[in-house]
Amino acid sequence: MHNQIREEPLIEEAVHILLQAVTLQPDVENVRVKEALGRVTAEPIFAKRSMPPFPAAAMDGIAVNARDTYGATEESPLRLHGDQFVFINTGDPVPRRTNAVVMIEKVHVVDSHTVEITEPAVPWKHVRHTGEDIAKGEMLISACQSLRPADLGVLLAGGIQKVPVWHKPRVAVIPTGSEMVPPEQELAGGELPEFNSAVFEAYLKEWGAEPNVEQIVPDEPASLAKAVRQAAQTHDIVIINAGSSAGSKDFTPRVLKELGTVLVHGVAARPGKPVVLAVVDGTPVLGLPGYPVSAYLSLEWFALPLIRAWYNQPIAERETIHVQLTHPVQVKSGAEHFVRMRAGKVGGQMKAAPVSKGAGATLSLIRSDGWLRTSSGIRAGEQVPFVLSRSQNELQHQWLLTGNDDPLLDVWGSLLKQRSGRRLSRESTSRSEGIRAWARGECHVACILWSGEDEELSSLVAQEKPVQDWLLLKGFQRQQGWMKAGGYSRNGAGVRDAHHKDQTWVYVADVDGNEPKQASESDRRLKLPSLLKAAAAIAGGTADVGIGTQAAAKLAGLDFVPLYPARLDLLMTVSFYEKEGGRAMVEAFQSPGLNKRAMEWGGYNLNDVGSILLSGRGWEPGNR
Numbered sequence: 001m002h003n004q005i006r007e008e009p010l011i012e013e014a015v016h017i018l019l020q021a022v023t024l025q026p027d028v029e030n031v032r033v034k035e036a037l038g039r040v041t042a043e044p045i046f047a048k049r050s051m052p053p054f055p056a057a058a059m060d061g062i063a064v065n066a067r068d069t070y071g072a073t074e075e076s077p078l079r080l081h082g083d084q085f086v087f088i089n090t091g092d093p094v095p096r097r098t099n100a101v102v103m104i105e106k107v108h109v110v111d112s113h114t115v116e117i118t119e120p121a122v123p124w125k126h127v128r129h130t131g132e133d134i135a136k137g138e139m140l141i142s143a144c145q146s147l148r149p150a151d152l153g154v155l156l157a158g159g160i161q162k163v164p165v166w167h168k169p170r171v172a173v174i175p176t177g178s179e180m181v182p183p184e185q186e187l188a189g190g191e192l193p194e195f196n197s198a199v200f201e202a203y204l205k206e207w208g209a210e211p212n213v214e215q216i217v218p219d220e221p222a223s224l225a226k227a228v229r230q231a232a233q234t235h236d237i238v239i240i241n242a243g244s245s246a247g248s249k250d251f252t253p254r255v256l257k258e259l260g261t262v263l264v265h266g267v268a269a270r271p272g273k274p275v276v277l278a279v280v281d282g283t284p285v286l287g288l289p290g291y292p293v294s295a296y297l298s299l300e301w302f303a304l305p306l307i308r309a310w311y312n313q314p315i316a317e318r319e320t321i322h323v324q325l326t327h328p329v330q331v332k333s334g335a336e337h338f339v340r341m342r343a344g345k346v347g348g349q350m351k352a353a354p355v356s357k358g359a360g361a362t363l364s365l366i367r368s369d370g371w372l373r374t375s376s377g378i379r380a381g382e383q384v385p386f387v388l389s390r391s392q393n394e395l396q397h398q399w400l401l402t403g404n405d406d407p408l409l410d411v412w413g414s415l416l417k418q419r420s421g422r423r424l425s426r427e428s429t430s431r432s433e434g435i436r437a438w439a440r441g442e443c444h445v446a447c448i449l450w451s452g453e454d455e456e457l458s459s460l461v462a463q464e465k466p467v468q469d470w471l472l473l474k475g476f477q478r479q480q481g482w483m484k485a486g487g488y489s490r491n492g493a494g495v496r497d498a499h500h501k502d503q504t505w506v507y508v509a510d511v512d513g514n515e516p517k518q519a520s521e522s523d524r525r526l527k528l529p530s531l532l533k534a535a536a537a538i539a540g541g542t543a544d545v546g547i548g549t550q551a552a553a554k555l556a557g558l559d560f561v562p563l564y565p566a567r568l569d570l571l572m573t574v575s576f577y578e579k580e581g582g583r584a585m586v587e588a589f590q591s592p593g594l595n596k597r598a599m600e601w602g603g604y605n606l607n608d609v610g611s612i613l614l615s616g617r618g619w620e621p622g623n624r
């Protein structure tokens with residue numbers, strides 16, 4: 001049986017429908033203040049005592065009665081004797097008959113019974129009155145306040161030991177899918193690791209809920225119905241993941257219709273469309289899509305508003321900045337699109353580009369810096385609002401690299417982060433696209449794979465950027481060759497016979513001129529965004545052979561037939577090299593960590609890594 005997906009409301013409309021349909025009734029519990037961090041107060045809290053609880057010295061010195069000090073001057077210092085003064089330290093109660101403190105720096109101690117002062121004390125100078133900080137009966141914290149570290153201090157100072165807070169909403173998370181197994185388990189044929197619930201659990205905790213992840217439920221309507229019914233009776237919110245779209249085993253909508261009322265099935269958002277919102281026994285039930293990016297986005301769209309409503313708190317808007325698009329954004333009409341992008345400050349301007357979808361859904365999510373929310377296409381060059389998933393500070397200091405791919409570049413990026421604190425955000429494209437992006441000021445550095453003459457490369461760069469403000473930093477050399485599954489290939493063709501008509505050939509997006517030249521070749525050619533993804537595809541049987549590197553072949557467990565060495569260098573402006581990243585980049589290149597990994601993977605040569613190879617001003621003598 002297939003489910004019909006109905007007309008789709010916008011996210012905000014769906015949230016409204018959900019919140020209208022449920023009554024959230026949090027209980028109050030009293031928790032020890034020391035354990036109340038992040039909890040939300042159910043009532044206003046009033047001080048049970050004053051702080052300080054007595055008049056207290058604000059400085060180290062002597063406590064005096066101001067009257068006894070009148071007339072003291074530089075010219076005629078005044079001596080105080082016996083009970084006219086008391087030595088006192090900050091925080092001590094000031095004795096009853098005194099009303100001021102003279103700082104010890106202004107006191108000349110003659111002997112233990114006699115001191116001399118050179119100016120009179122003003123009444124209540126350096127004395128903190130009872131309740132100066134907190135007065136008994138004063139409101140310390142209002143209702144519906146999330147308790148921060150300093151709030152705990154105020155409560156304890158004000159004599160509060162236990163604080164009434166809203167019970168955390170108990171959220172059941174039910175992973176479903178007969179193919180899903182706990183992530184710790186080795187995968188047998190067709191099995192998939194169930195990891196969304198761990199992500200849900202972490203988000204829910206962060207948002208102030210008490211998640212409870214249940215056992216994985218197989219794709220059987222009766223099992224799912226049982227799990228949901230039980231969860232709805234014992235929890236405040238129930239989340240099912242996944243089985244919410246139109247597949248023959250997507251039972252979530254059907255089961256929810258049987259158990260309660262389905263409010264919404266499908267929202268006008270991509271990704272994240274196949275959401276099911278329902279109410280079972282008065283409990284809100286969210287059926288969220290299985291694809292991780294859709295799952296996490298839709299969790300935030302619907303679970304977060306429920307939790308905030310539970311606590312009667314507004315939703316904190318995510319930080320949004322304005323960025324200039326370096327590439328056009330194309331979207332299908334009829335829904336809002338959440339376009340993941342990466343961003344950085346190049347030439348004083350925040351720029352952003354959509355991350356390639358081929359980068360893998362989960363990884364592209366954590367590698368992107370945020371998203372653009374749009375219902376229509378947008379031209380390159382436009383300023384757009386960008387919702388951050390990383391701190392703005394981190395983005396301001398992030399370096400963008402575009403160009404050819406190599407897994408060792410990630411190791412280098414990690415060393416760079418370790419040494420400079422700055423993140424390297426890398427997108428693999430072809431050499432020519434990399435040079436062009438760099439020349440247009442869309443990234444800081446272009447990564448260039450090259451096996452020809454230096455002069456030729458020089459003129460390639462000069463074509464894109466005639467100014468001479470550039471240099472090429474020497475990266476590493478790597479062995480290129482055929483990558484091929486070990487043993488026997490599907491059709492028995494040998495690796496040297498890569499153009500055999502029955503072979504599927506995988507190629508990495510970064511190799512210029514590898515695109516199919518004739519239509520008849522397209523079905524045999526698969527374009528993938530990185531060497532390791534190409535290698536994984538061969539290992540998985542999607543393709544037979546591909547040009548790659550010794551390291552990529554080794555990491556994927558493939559055979560390798562070496563062909564020729566190629567160099568991977570970094571193109572940057574001289575000013576970037578001198579004033580921004582050059583030094584850190586060279587240091588990371590030359591660090592032992594990179595060499596160690598290169599040796600371990602094999603096929604690399606790191607001689608003269610980090611030296612200046614070419615510059616727009618001509619040959620750089622002594623560096624070659």
Ligand SMILES: Nc1nc2c(c(=O)[nH]1)N[C@H]1C(S)=C(S)[C@@H](COP(=O)(O)OP(=O)(O)OC[C@H]3O[C@@H](n4cnc5c(N)ncnc54)[C@H](O)[C@@H]3O)O[C@H]1N2
Pocket residue numbers: 005175176177180192193194195196197241242243244245246247250271272273274288289290291292294
């Ligand atoms: N004919 C149609 N097919 C699909 C549609 C559609 O409208 N018509 N929608 C697509 C969209 S959009 C999405 S999103 C997916 C997800 O749909 P489901 O919610 O039904 O998800 P499943 O099919 O159950 O799972 C898909 C996939 O997600 C991963 N997954 C699921 N649960 C977990 C988990 N707990 N941890 C980690 N990963 C999980 C897993 O890779 C599943 O294979 O449907 C499209 N299809």
Ligand code: MOO
Pocket residue numbers: 269270271272273274289291294
């Ligand atoms: O909308 Mo699905 O949620 O694209 O991945």
